[in-house]
Amino acid sequence: MQISANEFKDLISGYEKVLYLCHRNADPDAVGSGFSLQEAFGGDLAAVEGVSRTASALLRAIGSDIQIDPSFEEYDLVVVVDTAVRLQVGDLNLNDYAVVDHHQDRDLVETALFYIQRPADSTAEIVWEILMKSGSRPSQKAALALLVGIITDTGRFKHARASSFRTVSEILEKCEIEYAEALDVLSRIPTETSRRIAALKAASRAEIEWTDDWVVVSSEVSAFEGSSAMTLVEIGADVALVGGVHNRKCRISGRARRAAVLAGLDLAAIMGEVARAHQGDGGGHRGAAALEVSGPANELLTECRKKVMEALVGPRQA
Numbered sequence: 001m002q003i004s005a006n007e008f009k010d011l012i013s014g015y016e017k018v019l020y021l022c023h024r025n026a027d028p029d030a031v032g033s034g035f036s037l038q039e040a041f042g043g044d045l046a047a048v049e050g051v052s053r054t055a056s057a058l059l060r061a062i063g064s065d066i067q068i069d070p071s072f073e074e075y076d077l078v079v080v081v082d083t084a085v086r087l088q089v090g091d092l093n094l095n096d097y098a099v100v101d102h103h104q105d106r107d108l109v110e111t112a113l114f115y116i117q118r119p120a121d122s123t124a125e126i127v128w129e130i131l132m133k134s135g136s137r138p139s140q141k142a143a144l145a146l147l148v149g150i151i152t153d154t155g156r157f158k159h160a161r162a163s164s165f166r167t168v169s170e171i172l173e174k175c176e177i178e179y180a181e182a183l184d185v186l187s188r189i190p191t192e193t194s195r196r197i198a199a200l201k202a203a204s205r206a207e208i209e210w211t212d213d214w215v216v217v218s219s220e221v222s223a224f225e226g227s228s229a230m231t232l233v234e235i236g237a238d239v240a241l242v243g244g245v246h247n248r249k250c251r252i253s254g255r256a257r258r259a260a261v262l263a264g265l266d267l268a269a270i271m272g273e274v275a276r277a278h279q280g281d282g283g284g285h286r287g288a289a290a291l292e293v294s295g296p297a298n299e300l301l302t303e304c305r306k307k308v309m310e311a312l313v314g315p316r317q318a
């Protein structure tokens with residue numbers, strides 16, 4: 001059941017023990033959203049497997065703890081935040097659960113007790129709306145957490161729409177915090193050597209395919225597929241697909257330039273299609289998506305790259 005932001009408070013208060021659950025390798029949008037909802041309506045905060053480096057910097061800044069892989073038995077309701085597809089919460093057996101999310105996948109919401117899902121730039125933006133419609137007053141910590149979520153999910157406003165700027169300005173006004181505080185949290189992230197090495201290896205192993213209009217790149221690394229794909233896009237690819245093997249499963253992250261998305265590319269659809277063909281899971285956004293399946297990385301990458309090339313038939317406009 002899809003609900004509106006002003007119905008959330010009434011519904012959630014019908015449950016005694018609530019767990020706000022963030023996806024695997026939870027990012028600041030997930031953690032910030034879960035934290036703010038938990039602060040406003042009570043409950044616990046948890047993530048599957050762990051949190052990202054940026055999210056742990058955020059948790060340190062707001063002095064909050066997060067449970068990793070808790071058991072669900074003691075909870076009456078699990079609210080899954082910022083999670084598009086089931087693979088992001090692993091093989092967890094969710095019974096009574098709700099969803100608050102800004103992706104457009106139907107996977108999780110279909111069997112949710114209730115959900116709020118709309119295509120915002122971040123889940124934090126939706127959570128802010130829930131808080132405002134419920135008449136709650138977020139603390140400065142919650143405000144900071146939501147801000148960092150918005151900043152990171154919009155790629156530091158590179159893909160932000162007007163509503164993200166509006167939400168940020170409301171947060172700054174209502175919660176009396178400085179934008180610079182959010183930037184401080186982000187600048188504390190150490191530039192890990194391992195991440196830089198992964199990006200450099202991705203570049204040196206890249207298989208490059210191009211037409212007059214488009215450059216599509218695929219590569220393999222052993223970690224940091226997502227940020228490596230982003231680096232490949234930054235240095236010239238229109239679309240980058242980077243695969244790696246984790247626990248005998250192949251994980252592929254894809255990133256695309258806006259021009260490719262405007263030309264009709266939908267990475268989420270391609271990842272979903274390839275994943276389903278191999279009995280796996282995949283999805284995300286049109287310009288940033290991932291999949292996880294069993295199979296050889298090089299073959300899966302070739303399959304994805306082929307579909308990307310097929311999708312990019314038109315000339316680039318931007």
Ligand SMILES: [Mn+2]
Binds near residue numbers: 029030121122123153
């Ligand atoms: Mn998000």
